[in-house]
Amino acid sequence: MYRTHTCGELRLADMAKAVTLAGWVQTIRKFGAITFVDLRDRYGITQLLFGEELTRQLDEQPLGREFVIQVTGKVNERSNKNPNLATGDVEIIVSDFSILNRSAVPPFTIQDDTDGGDDLRMKYRFLDLRRNAVKKNLELRYAVNRAARNYLHQQGFMDIETPFLIKSTPEGARDFVVPSRMNPGQFYALPQSPQTFKQLLMVSGYDRYYQIVKCFRDEDLRADRQPEFTQIDCEMAFVEQEDILEMFEGMIKSIFKEVKGIDYQEKLERMTWEDAMWTYGNDKPDIRFGMQLCNLKFPAHSFRTRKSISDLITGAGFQVFDGAETVIAISVPGGSEYSRKQTDEITEWVKRPQIGMKGMVYIKCNTDGSFKSSVDKFYPEERLKAIAAAAGAKPGDLVLILAGAEERTRKASSELRLEMATRLGLRKEDEFKLLWVIDFPLFEYAEDENRWVARHHPFTSPKPSDIETMISNDPEIKDAAKYLEHPYAQIKANAYDMVMNGNEIGGGSIRIHQRELQEKMFAALGMDAEEQQHKFGFLLGAFEYGAPPHGGIAYGFDRLCAILGGSEVIRDFIAFPKNNSGRDVMLDAPSSIDEKQLVELQIKLNLNK
Numbered sequence: 336m337y338r339t340h341t342c343g344e345l346r347l348a349d350m351a352k353a354v355t356l357a358g359w360v361q362t363i364r365k366f367g368a369i370t371f372v373d374l375r376d377r378y379g380i381t382q383l384l385f386g387e388e389l390t391r392q393l394d395e396q397p398l399g400r401e402f403v404i405q406v407t408g409k410v411n412e413r414s415n416k417n418p419n420l421a422t423g424d425v426e427i428i429v430s431d432f433s434i435l436n437r438s439a440v441p442p443f444t445i446q447d448d449t450d451g452g453d454d455l456r457m458k459y460r461f462l463d464l465r466r467n468a469v470k471k472n473l474e475l476r477y478a479v480n481r482a483a484r485n486y487l488h489q490q491g492f493m494d495i496e497t498p499f500l501i502k503s504t505p506e507g508a509r510d511f512v513v514p515s516r517m518n519p520g521q522f523y524a525l526p527q528s529p530q531t532f533k534q535l536l537m538v539s540g541y542d543r544y545y546q547i548v549k550c551f552r553d554e555d556l557r558a559d560r561q562p563e564f565t566q567i568d569c570e571m572a573f574v575e576q577e578d579i580l581e582m583f584e585g586m587i588k589s590i591f592k593e594v595k596g597i598d599y600q601e602k603l604e605r606m607t608w609e610d611a612m613w614t615y616g617n618d619k620p621d622i623r624f625g626m627q628l629c630n631l632k633f634p635a636h637s638f639r640t641r642k643s644i645s646d647l648i649t650g651a652g653f654q655v656f657d658g659a660e661t662v663i664a665i666s667v668p669g670g671s672e673y674s675r676k677q678t679d680e681i682t683e684w685v686k687r688p689q690i691g692m693k694g695m696v697y698i699k700c701n702t703d704g705s706f707k708s709s710v711d712k713f714y715p716e717e718r719l720k721a722i723a724a725a726a727g728a729k730p731g732d733l734v735l736i737l738a739g740a741e742e743r744t745r746k747a748s749s750e751l752r753l754e755m756a757t758r759l760g761l762r763k764e765d766e767f768k769l770l771w772v773i774d775f776p777l778f779e780y781a782e783d784e785n786r787w788v789a790r791h792h793p794f795t796s797p798k799p800s801d802i803e804t805m806i807s808n809d810p811e812i813k814d815a816a817k818y819l820e821h822p823y824a825q826i827k828a829n830a831y832d833m834v835m836n837g838n839e840i841g842g843g844s845i846r847i848h849q850r851e852l853q854e855k856m857f858a859a860l861g862m863d864a865e866e867q868q869h870k871f872g873f874l875l876g877a878f879e880y881g882a883p884p885h886g887g888i889a890y891g892f893d894r895l896c897a898i899l900g901g902s903e904v905i906r907d908f909i910a911f912p913k914n915n916s917g918r919d920v921m922l923d924a925p926s927s928i929d930e931k932q933l934v935e936l937q938i939k940l941n942l943n944k
């Protein structure tokens with residue numbers, strides 16, 4: 336038997352027990368004639384005491400960091416207790432030991448705050464995984480996995496596996512493809528998600544399906560995306576949007592309870608996409624704090640028409656506001672104290688290429704009731720006061736104002752809001768706020784191709800009240816400049832996203848389940864009948880054999896775990912992740928394959944073209 340106990344198990348109650356432990360050498364400390372060794376395994380660390388004789392043996396047969404050893408000895412009470420360690424009251428007086436395997440000197444220290452940089456840690460991920468910090472993340476991941484499974488099982492969901500080698504059916508991203516040796520010249524695709532399979536399962540009558548499943552998308556990797564990632568993928572039949580929202584609100588609350596011990600009682604707020612864009616500037620608002628956007632001026636074609644308060648800011652001879660399509664203000668609590676240097680620094684921040692603004696205007700709402708701005712030349716104090724009031728500012732606040740083209744300004748305002756909240760410490764890792772964002776537009780306009788694309792995916796159904804608009808109108812966009820006036824621009828999707836702390840953690844929709852409507856949808860996306868049949872004939876066919884109304888949702892499992900773990904870095908919650916260029920630096924993949932394999936596949940490389 337290699338061990339009687341783990342390294343995290345022994346307590347004072349085990350005093351004088353004879354035990355055998357096995358694990359990795361964390362540290363070796365020689366004190367004169369005796370030696371202390373910290374022995375580590377997955378469960379914890381136990382202190383070992385090597386007496387004089389064994390220490391002499393160690394001189395001949397030295398231990399090193401990360402050696403795997405086995406020791407036998409007696410549990411003893413420590414004179415110098417360590418309250419930070421679960422086993423900190425005891426030590427093992429070693430009577431016998433053996434080295435089970437040696438270790439080369441590890442390339443970085445196996446400690447919480449390691450000296451290893453990202454690349455090195457990824458190259459030696461098997462060592463990185465020994466670190467407590469990473470282990471904690473994987474434990475959390477497993478806890479979330481278990482909580483989700485328990486809940487879904489209790490609710491009658493069935494885990495059904497779906498294939499990885501499928502047909503290329505793009506869902507918005509590029510497919511990874513796999514050449515078929517047995518069918519030369521033909522390729523499988525790896526699923527971007529099990530979307531069509533879960534819909535087929537509904538047609539088959541498995542009315543509650545789930546799977547915690549890998550998905551593959553060959554996207555240009557923005558920071559913190561993985562080419563393969565995991566979803567909690569779910570689908571239900573005979574449901575409306577309301578049923579799904581309730582079911583999955585239940586799931587997330589159950590995860591909170593089991594994993595974090597948090598009893599999240601509040602019913603999740605439901606915010607329309609329009610409201611989210613209007614008041615937060617994006618469709619995944621962080622509602623842990625206020626600082627909502629105040630729209631001082633917006634374009635005539637705005638997705639939202641509201642009574643304009645733009646008279647306040649225009650017509651004062653300030654060209655930046657007069658000429659801007661959109662003007663948006665944010666009130667920063669307590670910001671009137673900011674020095675000139677600080678406001679200059681925020682201005683520089685909004686001018687960074689990623690944010691892309693030309694400048695920023697500010698109004699200080701001093702606590703003595705006076706107002707001071709960077710545009711005093713144009714606006715008398717009374718008017719500054721009125722603008723500040725419109726922006727919801729209180730004495731002591733700082734109003735930041737951005738102006739420019741609609742989309743860029745809204746996006747920049749949203750970023751600025753988050754940045755200011757971060758600086759003010761309002762985005763706390765251990766505070767969680769969830770909401771549903773609903774009523775998304777069904778279509779997005781793709782300027783470069785002058786056509787509609789599905790905002791979610793092509794299987795999402797319009798809101799029941801918009802089906803008629805979709806059927807009775809021709810999708811063709813005759814005048815690109817006026818695409819917003821096309822009836823399709825107004826169609827709302829029967830879709831919903833769950834948002835947590837400014838991240839989309841899950842998204843789904845009620846699906847189209849009638850062949851005609853699905854064909855109309857494909858046609859609206861520019862697919863002719865032949866292409867529809869070639870790509871999705873199986874689904875259109877299935878819809879002819881009694882497809883029930885259905886809908887579902889998928890959660891980004893990696894991200895969910897990261898946020899629950901108080902981080903936004905999903906890589907840290909995946910055992911063997913890829914780096915930002917999509918490489919596995921440990922395996923050195925992707926890599927070239929043997930000529931023999933290429934010959935078998937009848938593939939010739941043509942790399943220089």
Ligand code: ASP
Pocket residue numbers: 527528529530569792842843844887888889
């Ligand atoms: N398959 C969708 C996705 O991966 C989720 C869903 O609609 O259920 O985004």
